[in-house]
Amino acid sequence: MPHTTFDEAADIYRCAADHAQESITVENLALRSFTRAVARLQWQLGEQTAEDEWQKLLSSLRRYLFSVRTAPVPLNWSTEVLLETVQVHARWYQYSYPQLLPYLEAVRNRLISLAQMPDNPLLIALQDLARTHSLAHGALLLKSGPGVATVRQLLGQIPELAGWSIVNEYSLRLPGCYDFIVAVGPRDRFPGYVFSSPRAPHLYSVRYKWPKDHWTPQQAFIGSLAPVTASASLEPDDGEPQGTGLPDEDDASLDDWAQYLGPVYARQAHRETGSEDADDTGAYLVLLADDHAVWIDADSDTKVLVLDLDEDVGDSANEEEGQEHELAGQVARRSPDQLRPGMFLLLRTSGGGDYISPVADRLLGQQAQSLRAMQEEWKGALRSAARASDLTTLSIELLYSGSKRANEMNVRNWKSPRNIKPRDYADFLAIMKQTGLEAKAQEYWHAASQIDAAHRRAGHRLRKLLLKQVEGTDLTALMQSGRLDFHVPDVDGGGLTAFRIEHFVAEAFLVPASRIGRPFVRRER
Amino acid sequence: MFEVFFGVQCGCREEWRRPHGNLPLACTGPAETMTQPPLYYKSRDDCWTALPAWATFLFHLGTLLSDTGAGQPRYVLGVAVPAKAYAAALLSTGLISSRLRSPLSDAEVVARFERLCALPVGTPLIYRQVGKVRLKGVFAGVETVDGEDRIRLSDARNPASSRLLRCSLAPYVDLAPPQMAQVPTRQVRTKISAPSEFAVGVLGTEEARYAGAVSRLECLTVGAVARYWEEVAQAEFATVALPGTGACLPMSGCEPELAAREDRIWLPGTLQSIIRVSRYLPVGEAYRSEIVASTNEAKARLRHMGKPPVVIFDGALSFLRMREAWRESHWVVILDRTERDFDDAVAVVNKEYMKYRAAKSRTLSLQAIPRGVEVVFYEESR
Numbered sequence: 001m002p003h004t005t006f007d008e009a010a011d012i013y014r015c016a017a018d019h020a021q022e023s024i025t026v027e028n029l030a031l032r033s034f035t036r037a038v039a040r041l042q043w044q045l046g047e048q049t050a051e052d053e054w055q056k057l058l059s060s061l062r063r064y065l066f067s068v069r070t071a072p073v074p075l076n077w078s079t080e081v082l083l084e085t086v087q088v089h090a091r092w093y094q095y096s097y098p099q100l101l102p103y104l105e106a107v108r109n110r111l112i113s114l115a116q117m118p119d120n121p122l123l124i125a126l127q128d129l130a131r132t133h134s135l136a137h138g139a140l141l142l143k144s145g146p147g148v149a150t151v152r153q154l155l156g157q158i159p160e161l162a163g164w165s166i167v168n169e170y171s172l173r174l175p176g177c178y179d180f181i182v183a184v185g186p187r188d189r190f191p192g193y194v195f196s197s198p199r200a201p202h203l204y205s206v207r208y209k210w211p212k213d214h215w216t217p218q219q220a221f222i223g224s225l226a227p228v229t230a231s232a233s234l235e236p237d238d239g240e241p242q243g244t245g246l247p248d249e250d251d252a253s254l255d256d257w258a259q260y261l262g263p264v265y266a267r268q269a270h271r272e273t274g275s276e277d278a279d280d281t282g283a284y285l286v287l288l289a290d291d292h293a294v295w296i297d298a299d300s301d302t303k304v305l306v307l308d309l310d311e312d313v314g315d316s317a318n319e320e321e322g323q324e325h326e327l328a329g330q331v332a333r334r335s336p337d338q339l340r341p342g343m344f345l346l347l348r349t350s351g352g353g354d355y356i357s358p359v360a361d362r363l364l365g366q367q368a369q370s371l372r373a374m375q376e377e378w379k380g381a382l383r384s385a386a387r388a389s390d391l392t393t394l395s396i397e398l399l400y401s402g403s404k405r406a407n408e409m410n411v412r413n414w415k416s417p418r419n420i421k422p423r424d425y426a427d428f429l430a431i432m433k434q435t436g437l438e439a440k441a442q443e444y445w446h447a448a449s450q451i452d453a454a455h456r457r458a459g460h461r462l463r464k465l466l467l468k469q470v471e472g473t474d475l476t477a478l479m480q481s482g483r484l485d486f487h488v489p490d491v492d493g494g495g496l497t498a499f500r501i502e503h504f505v506a507e508a509f510l511v512p513a514s515r516i517g518r519p520f521v522r523r524e525r
Numbered sequence: 526m527f528e529v530f531f532g533v534q535c536g537c538r539e540e541w542r543r544p545h546g547n548l549p550l551a552c553t554g555p556a557e558t559m560t561q562p563p564l565y566y567k568s569r570d571d572c573w574t575a576l577p578a579w580a581t582f583l584f585h586l587g588t589l590l591s592d593t594g595a596g597q598p599r600y601v602l603g604v605a606v607p608a609k610a611y612a613a614a615l616l617s618t619g620l621i622s623s624r625l626r627s628p629l630s631d632a633e634v635v636a637r638f639e640r641l642c643a644l645p646v647g648t649p650l651i652y653r654q655v656g657k658v659r660l661k662g663v664f665a666g667v668e669t670v671d672g673e674d675r676i677r678l679s680d681a682r683n684p685a686s687s688r689l690l691r692c693s694l695a696p697y698v699d700l701a702p703p704q705m706a707q708v709p710t711r712q713v714r715t716k717i718s719a720p721s722e723f724a725v726g727v728l729g730t731e732e733a734r735y736a737g738a739v740s741r742l743e744c745l746t747v748g749a750v751a752r753y754w755e756e757v758a759q760a761e762f763a764t765v766a767l768p769g770t771g772a773c774l775p776m777s778g779c780e781p782e783l784a785a786r787e788d789r790i791w792l793p794g795t796l797q798s799i800i801r802v803s804r805y806l807p808v809g810e811a812y813r814s815e816i817v818a819s820t821n822e823a824k825a826r827l828r829h830m831g832k833p834p835v836v837i838f839d840g841a842l843s844f845l846r847m848r849e850a851w852r853e854s855h856w857v858v859i860l861d862r863t864e865r866d867f868d869d870a871v872a873v874v875n876k877e878y879m880k881y882r883a884a885k886s887r888t889l890s891l892q893a894i895p896r897g898v899e900v901v902f903y904e905e906s907r
Contacts, residue, residue, distance in 0.1 A: 003752060004608055005569070005610075005760075006566045006610075006611060006760055007568055007569040008610070010577050010579075010580075012607050013579040013606075013608070016898075017578075017895055017896035017897045172863070175608070192862065192867075193862040196897075197862040220867075220899050221603055221875060221899055221900075222878055222879065223901045224899050225889075225894065225901060226894040310865050310866070311842070312748060312750065312819050312820075312840075312842065312843070340865060342865050
């Protein structure tokens with residue numbers, strides 16, 4: 001994080017100590033009715049929500065709801081594509097799921113109404129707020145999403161809002177305060193600090209009347225010596241009757257738009273690679289800033305390079321003590337289970353997703369080609385063996401041949417070009433025996449070990465190059481934009497990008513190995 | 526011969542006592558009733574500005590933690606703040622300035638002397654004469670003079686200048702840090718730099734000189750080393766002196782009064798001149814605190830310093846990573862609400878509170894807690 005001066009710290013404490021919050025709610029019956037219809041469809045689906053096609057539909061519907069409820073975009077924003085998806089589903093399922101048809105029809109009909117509405121109720125509320133409170137220069141806080149680009153365009157066209165800058169929750173962790181912050185959407189959808197340690201003396205929450213806003217000031221410590229008191233807050237009572245028990249517009253799951261994206265994008269990856277790439281591997285979906293996503297190998301041995309601004313910055317004056325660089329702690333290799341939203345993932349944006357191999361090959365020099373050929377020979381043989389039977393049978397056979405860790409997931413990793421070699425020689429020898437290459441086991445193991453060592457050196461080299469580039473980077477801009485492009489000459493094409501992790505889907509899906517580590521643009525509308 | 530500055534004859538052959546210092550600003554009286562010195566920071570408009578309430582609160586909180594002696598139950602202080610900048614630095618400053626008013630006990634001095642006596646002959650040592658010079662030499666054994674044990678600091682080239690150091694001088698003797706492993710066989714004199722005006726203004730002349738002569742690890746901060754450097758060694762602070770008055774000035778609201786006084790004297794400096802973070806000091810200078818990053822470097826860095834009585838975790842990540850390494854020290858846990866790991870760290874503090882909190886625990890006489898700041902304090906029952 002950038003250094004905070006004493007003045008900046010004083011400003012932050014001043015805002016935390018003396019701020020006022022006001023909540024403005026907006027009603028729109030058409031959107032409310034649509035929300036309720038989606039909630040009821042989802043409820044009727046029950047366990048069928050696990051089916052791929054329903055997941056795709058629900059993912060699209062939730063994404064739309066999330067976008068229109070957390071950004072001041074028109075109600076007909078992206079409804080054209082969504083309507084088409086709903087209509088396709090209605091046609092498909094009218095015979096196989098006749099009991100669901102009325103619910104699907106309800107969703108479609110309400111969506112047709114919304115598609116004809118260019119209204120933007122949240123934007124009108126923002127304009128009113130700016131006018132009545134004379135809010136000229138401040139911050140509009142939005143959740144990250146595809147609606148942000150649209151909002152940026154809209155703000156520029158409205159004189160009252162032209163002086164507002166769009167910020168995200170990450171930029172509110174930086175030093176500095178605003179005159180006011182207007183958050184769009186329910187307050188409980190933002191991290192607690194946005195409202196408990198506000199970076200402005202005036203906070204406004206502009207949202208639809210539903211779903212209900214459950215945010216309240218929370219005491220952090222159980223034995224806190226001073227109870228947390230609510231700041232001056234105006235939370236209007238919408239006068240709505242209590243729920244009927246049926247799913248309604250307050251259904252919190254409707255905001256979890258990322259839940260179904262894993263299977264949706266896994267299918268897309270298979271579709272794009274076609275039958276030519278049958279080499280599947282377990283991977284996690286990571287949603288990134290700037291509407292990107294990437295698949296990360298789920299193998300626990302996998303390490304990815306991250307830029308973590310929360311890490312302690314070291315002491316450049318102590319290089320003689322073995323600390324290589326002031327920012328060394330902030331650029332590190334992390335396994336998938338260590339990834340957290342807010343970290344920046346380093347990805348290759350030109351060429352294949354693997355940025356280590358080209359650097360490793362340079363380090364290996366003339367040997368690279370022959371070593372890679374040997375590597376491909378035994379991996380190819382293993383893939384053939386897997387195709388000849390199935391992974392479970394092959395795993396059992398490998399265990400009989402002396403392997404210690406053969407199982408479906410490990411065999412899948414071992415045959416993947418992204419994995420260099422099994423950790424244990426016993427597993428490697430079992431593969432050699434099973435593929436008829438036992439005579440060359442030592443030679444191939446040595447080759448794999450050389451490649452492995454080169455990859456490690458390449459990782460260190462890249463890290464150093466990255467550190468040099470990060471040193472001169474405007475971290476404030478990085479926090480705001482969520483992506484940073486680097487040019488690293490050692491990587492073919494030179495294009496590396498650090499993307500902020502927005503969401504980590506902690507469930508592994510099978511995807512073609514060739515899609516691992518390659519960022520792609522999300523198209524979820 | 527070397528001079529004994531503060532030695533007074535006493536029961537254990539010689540009792541060590543620090544005379545009450547010349548405190549131009551601080552009130553006289555027992556340490557626990559002393560008023561905080563007025564502190565100012567240099568604001569963005571280049572003016573000396575009184576510390577705001579949150580900063581004086583954190584400084585004050587540090588002074589309340591100074592009772593860290595043996596036999597005290599282990600305590601945990603958790604502080605949730607809107608921004609962690611300067612929190613650890615101010616808490617350390619309060620703690621260390623308050624501890625400087627509590628001299629080493631007889632038992633501590635004797636224990637320190639005994640530790641020195643047990644060293645292998647040839648161990649490089651540093652001996653500091655208050656306000657004068659720092660001497661480097663090697664430990665040459667224990668000798669009895671007039672029935673009293675003394676340690677010999679040798680000078681191989683010039684035996685005549687070897688020194689015999691009494692028990693009472695043990696606080697002024699340190700093991701040479703690893704960076705000074707190449708201690709020459711003869712004594713090397715280095716002038717001890719004078720304390721800054723700021724340190725003198727806040728601590729008093731004698732206390733400030735004493736701090737420059739006696740190493741004592743009062744607290745360890747675990748956190749971002751580069752940020753801490755900016756806060757303690759770069760940011761400018763000041764206190765103020767009014768010639769001819771020994772009275773304390775109020776901490777806040779005194780600016781108009783000061784502005785009217787043409788004879789006021791600003792005493793500028795950095796917090797480092799009070800908390801004396803070893804990492805940022807020239808090798809061999811007397812330290813009061815240390816900082817380590819939340820990696821495994823701590824043990825190597827503290828090898829010659831001993832265990833810190835208080836550990837300040839400067840942020841959630843430091844606490845989550847390093848808390849198990851410092852179970853025997855008191856804990857101060859500073860948590861910034863905007864940190865990614867804030868909730869995880871709070872959950873750990875709460876779990877510890879539920880598990881180990883003693884039924885009866887002393888209470889802290891806190892100033893009003895500033896809004897936006899949350900504090901938990903408990904002593905452990907185990």
